[in-house]
Amino acid sequence: MTVAARGAVVSNPALLTVEGLTMRFGGLTALDDVGFNVERGTIFSVIGPNGSGKSTAFNCISGVYRPTAGTVRFEGKRISGMAPHRIARLGIARTFQNIELFRSESTIDNLMLGRHQHMKTGLWRGVAMVNGLTSAAREERANRAHVHEIIELMDLGAVRDRPVGELPYGTQKRVELGRAIAMEPKLLLVDEPSAGMNAEERAEVATGLRRLQRELGLTILLIEHHLGLAIDLADRALALNFGRAIALGTPQEVRKHPDVIRAYLGDGPR
Amino acid sequence: MLSQVLASGLSAGSIYALMALALVITYKTTEVPNFAQGEMAMVSAFVAYVLLTDYQTGFLVAFTAALVFAFFLGIGFEGLILRRAKNPTHLSLIIVTLGFMLGLFGLAGWKWGADQRQFPFPFSVNRVVSVGGVSVSVLSVATIAIALVLMLAVFAFFRYTRLGVAMQATQQDPVAARINGVPTRMIVGLTFGISSVMGTVAALLTAPLITLDPTLMWDPLLKGFAAAVLGGLNTPVGAVLGGYLLGIIENLFGAYVSVEFKSVVAFLIIVVVLWFRPSGLFGRHHSRKV
Amino acid sequence: MLAVLPLVVPGYRVFTLSYMAVFVIVGLGMNLLVGHTGQVSLGHAGFLAIGAYTTVLAMTGWDLPFIVALLLAGAVAALFGFLLGLPALRLQGPYLAIATLGFGLAVTQIIGHSAAFGGHMGLVVPSARIGSLSLSGDVSRYYLIVGIALLLGLASRNLTVTRVGRAFRAIRDSEIAAATMGVDVAYYKTLSFAVSAAYAGVAGGLLALMTGFISPGVFTFTLSLIFLAMVVIGGLGSIAGTVLGSMLMGYLALEMDAFQQLPVLGGLLETFTERFMSPGGLPNFGWVVTGFLIGAAILVEPRGLYGLWLRLEGLFRRRAEG
Numbered sequence: 001m002t003v004a005a006r007g008a009v010v011s012n013p014a015l016l017t018v019e020g021l022t023m024r025f026g027g028l029t030a031l032d033d034v035g036f037n038v039e040r041g042t043i044f045s046v047i048g049p050n051g052s053g054k055s056t057a058f059n060c061i062s063g064v065y066r067p068t069a070g071t072v073r074f075e076g077k078r079i080s081g082m083a084p085h086r087i088a089r090l091g092i093a094r095t096f097q098n099i100e101l102f103r104s105e106s107t108i109d110n111l112m113l114g115r116h117q118h119m120k121t122g123l124w125r126g127v128a129m130v131n132g133l134t135s136a137a138r139e140e141r142a143n144r145a146h147v148h149e150i151i152e153l154m155d156l157g158a159v160r161d162r163p164v165g166e167l168p169y170g171t172q173k174r175v176e177l178g179r180a181i182a183m184e185p186k187l188l189l190v191d192e193p194s195a196g197m198n199a200e201e202r203a204e205v206a207t208g209l210r211r212l213q214r215e216l217g218l219t220i221l222l223i224e225h226h227l228g229l230a231i232d233l234a235d236r237a238l239a240l241n242f243g244r245a246i247a248l249g250t251p252q253e254v255r256k257h258p259d260v261i262r263a264y265l266g267d268g269p270r
Numbered sequence: 271m272l273s274q275v276l277a278s279g280l281s282a283g284s285i286y287a288l289m290a291l292a293l294v295i296t297y298k299t300t301e302v303p304n305f306a307q308g309e310m311a312m313v314s315a316f317v318a319y320v321l322l323t324d325y326q327t328g329f330l331v332a333f334t335a336a337l338v339f340a341f342f343l344g345i346g347f348e349g350l351i352l353r354r355a356k357n358p359t360h361l362s363l364i365i366v367t368l369g370f371m372l373g374l375f376g377l378a379g380w381k382w383g384a385d386q387r388q389f390p391f392p393f394s395v396n397r398v399v400s401v402g403g404v405s406v407s408v409l410s411v412a413t414i415a416i417a418l419v420l421m422l423a424v425f426a427f428f429r430y431t432r433l434g435v436a437m438q439a440t441q442q443d444p445v446a447a448r449i450n451g452v453p454t455r456m457i458v459g460l461t462f463g464i465s466s467v468m469g470t471v472a473a474l475l476t477a478p479l480i481t482l483d484p485t486l487m488w489d490p491l492l493k494g495f496a497a498a499v500l501g502g503l504n505t506p507v508g509a510v511l512g513g514y515l516l517g518i519i520e521n522l523f524g525a526y527v528s529v530e531f532k533s534v535v536a537f538l539i540i541v542v543v544l545w546f547r548p549s550g551l552f553g554r555h556h557s558r559k560v
Numbered sequence: 561m562l563a564v565l566p567l568v569v570p571g572y573r574v575f576t577l578s579y580m581a582v583f584v585i586v587g588l589g590m591n592l593l594v595g596h597t598g599q600v601s602l603g604h605a606g607f608l609a610i611g612a613y614t615t616v617l618a619m620t621g622w623d624l625p626f627i628v629a630l631l632l633a634g635a636v637a638a639l640f641g642f643l644l645g646l647p648a649l650r651l652q653g654p655y656l657a658i659a660t661l662g663f664g665l666a667v668t669q670i671i672g673h674s675a676a677f678g679g680h681m682g683l684v685v686p687s688a689r690i691g692s693l694s695l696s697g698d699v700s701r702y703y704l705i706v707g708i709a710l711l712l713g714l715a716s717r718n719l720t721v722t723r724v725g726r727a728f729r730a731i732r733d734s735e736i737a738a739a740t741m742g743v744d745v746a747y748y749k750t751l752s753f754a755v756s757a758a759y760a761g762v763a764g765g766l767l768a769l770m771t772g773f774i775s776p777g778v779f780t781f782t783l784s785l786i787f788l789a790m791v792v793i794g795g796l797g798s799i800a801g802t803v804l805g806s807m808l809m810g811y812l813a814l815e816m817d818a819f820q821q822l823p824v825l826g827g828l829l830e831t832f833t834e835r836f837m838s839p840g841g842l843p844n845f846g847w848v849v850t851g852f853l854i855g856a857a858i859l860v861e862p863r864g865l866y867g868l869w870l871r872l873e874g875l876f877r878r879r880a881e882g
Contacts, residue, residue, distance in 0.1 A: 063739070064739075085745065088742035094740055096737065100734045100737035101733075102737065103733055103734075109726060109729075112726055113730050116726070121724070123719070123751065126718055126719045126725070128715075129721070136718075136723075179741070351859070355858055361594075362862070363858075364653065364654070365788070365789075366854070368788065368789070369854025369855045370851060370855065372848075372850050373850075375851075376844045376846065377848055378844075379841055379843075380833070380837050380844040380848065381838060383838035385838075492665075492781075499654070499655055499658045533665070533669065534666045536662075540658060540659065540662055544655055548650040548652070
């Protein structure tokens with residue numbers, strides 16, 4: 001109900017804890033003292049107009065940026081400032097607002113990249129691969145099987161071997177999501193899943209995400225510009241504006257908060 | 271003796287600075303370092319040579335013709351070749367410039383052979399003049415002066431003329447520039463033309479010193495490159511400073527430590543500097559937004 | 561078929577084939593670095609030099625047998641590759657290009673000015689043997705070199721279809737995404753430099769074996785350019801393309817009068833040269849062709865020779881079906 005400027009550390013530790021997160025680029029303050037918790041098994045939405053710092057927060061959490069101040073904790077362990085690949089190995093996966101797929105690779109190879117941290121084949125075993133016989137080959141087969149399940153789940157069978165750069169936008173978003181899931185993450189960061197979509201597609205995204213959360217037991221942290229979708233999906237929400245937290249609570253509470261309404265609609269009639 | 275070394279350092283540095291600046295202005299508009307720059311300049315210098323020796327034209331005519339040729343060669347390269355790249359990643363565009371460089375080198379070798387030729391110059395290369403107690407060659411003085419004037423002119427052009435300002439706008443934000451009515455495609459072509467002209471001036475100043483052959487611009491190109499990287503590929507002033515710095519350090523090292531390793535020192539310095547400042551001494555690192 | 565070639569081909573051509581195979585080995589390494597990991601190197605001749613000199617010095621200085629010296633060459637080159645890869649971690653495109661360029665030049669300059677390495681005069685390569693088999697004939701060398709090339713080709717192919725290869729390509733396509741997928745970008749980038757250097761190092765040792773004499777003048781910047789050109793022309797990322805491109809460039813590098821030998825074109829070129837160009841300048845035509853091919857590869861067919869091959873294949877298939 002109230003605006004929590006600092007995330008409160010609860011006695012039942014949440015999966016992700018963000019406290020006092022601040023990010024400055026030279027003179028620009030993209031995030032200012034932001035805090036919130038994400039409980040295991042829930043969907044948490046971060047909303048706010050363009051430029052409010054949502055993606056910056058994601059980048060801080062996933063290790064792309066090193067926060068200027070504040071801490072991010074995952075399962076109680078401090079991850080702020082860690083290198084992104086180590087954060088990934090702890091169980092955090094993400095998608096990107098502008099889609100960062102491996103464009104010249106096929107769908108299945110993109111997904112196989114998601115399996116990278118679960119595989120062990122290095123230089124020497126990779127070089128010595130003999131189809132069907134060596135440990136490298138066995139590992140490939142096992143992980144391909146896993147990836148095939150995801151392809152089924154995300155309905156990507158038709159485009160399995162096509163280079164993802166050729167695929168339509170909506171399909172690319174599904175591939176990116178599939179790639180993140182292939183990592184078997186505990187926490188999934190989804191950045192603007194419905195960007196560029198119409199109402200029908202958006203509804204599909206919503207059901208898709210809900211289903212994923214249920215079937216895979218994921219915790220989802222969602223950035224969503226579209227207010228309706230964010231509110232529908234979320235168990236809890238945080239509203240940002242100009243890098244500051246302006247509302248934190250249940251979706252209904254956040255939606256009705258005067259500061260939020262003002263941020264989205266402006267200051268009234270001009 | 272020190273002043274002697276500094277003088278030759280400044281002279282060499284002028285060439286490097288010219289090449290570095292030429293490189294930076296095209297890099298800023300396309301984010302592609304133009305490796306073909308040296309060979310384009312070399313070919314233009316050959317044009318001047320041919321006019322001077324085969325057609326007996328005067329220096330003014332020959333040099334002007336070479337510069338005009340260079341200008342259109344630059345525009346042509348950008349418009350007809352570089353712009354046509356099907357998959358314009360930075361790596362592939364760099365490779366296109368490398369290909370053009372090899373092609374030009376081959377053409378020059380084919381047409382003019384590998385013989386080293388004496389490049390005629392308005393005054394004898396060996397004439398020496400006393401400047402403040404230091405005896406410097408006339409060529410050095412000319413090099414330092416001409417390079418300086420040219421670079422200042424280019425800076426002034428960018429700052430004070432409408433076209434120059436438009437070019438700066440294109441460099442900083444091509445999309446915004448286009449929206450504002452700046453003919454960005456033409457601008458990029460012009461940038462290559464100007465860059466080519468600058469390179470050719472460097473070539474014409476270098477040719478009398480070392481003989482003219484197709485490998486004329488290899489060293490100046492590499493050093494100019496190194497200087498631009500040293501100073502920072504996206505700062506024209508930094509690149510120029512890098513050029514002078516490189517020339518001086520190189521000559522100091524050559525005079526007082528070892529002549530043999532003179533050239534290597536330049537590159538080793540670059541590697542060391544880049545280790546600590548990956549965008550050059552004065553450059554700014556810009557990262558992509560995700 | 562490769563096994564039979566030396567028997568049917570005239571003597572001096574066997575040397576040419578071995579030379580092409582050496583280029584293929586370098587190309588395989590370059591392909592991993594440039595085609596798969598998306599890095600750039602303008603100094604790979606430096607690794608070739610390191611490999612060649614290590615091999616010779618190990619044989620003359622420590623009396624090591626050739627094969628051991630060759631393995632050592634690969635390892636030493638890999639070490640230098642790793643060292644070069646370290647600054648590469650921080651450097652973007654053109655900066656990396658310059659750093660590698662500087663490396664290549666520095667290697668040859670240092671070798672050239674060190675008496676220990678024979679300076680500008682170079683070193684003679686001692687005769688080599690494997691066990692009781694002498695390696696002094698073109699044919700025996702051919703079998704060794706091509707055999708090694710095949711092995712390394714297989715290794716390269718295996719690498720590209722497994723986890724490491726995927727990590728390489730992920731870095732090429734999106735470093736950020738790769739990192740957030742758990743790929744240790746720093747490790748794989750330096751690994752790609754080390755592996756490509758190792759390939760070049762082994763190739764250097766084999767080159768030394770073939771030519772019997774090494775000097776700094778061999779390992780030039782233009783050679784590094786050729787190495788880059790051949791993977792581009794062949795088709796970045798494609799092993800088949802790399803092999804084709806490397807063979808082509810290896811042939812052109814060795815056979816100066818390749819173009820004059822062509823049936824119709826050769827004569828035309830000679831006449832043209834006599835009338836308009838400088839006598840004796842024709843060998844430079846190879847550079848013109850190389851430059852043109854590079855341009856064509858980027859502008860017309862980004863998949864290079866391999867792409868052309870695919871197109872031809874598609875054409876034949878359509879003809880057969882239709």
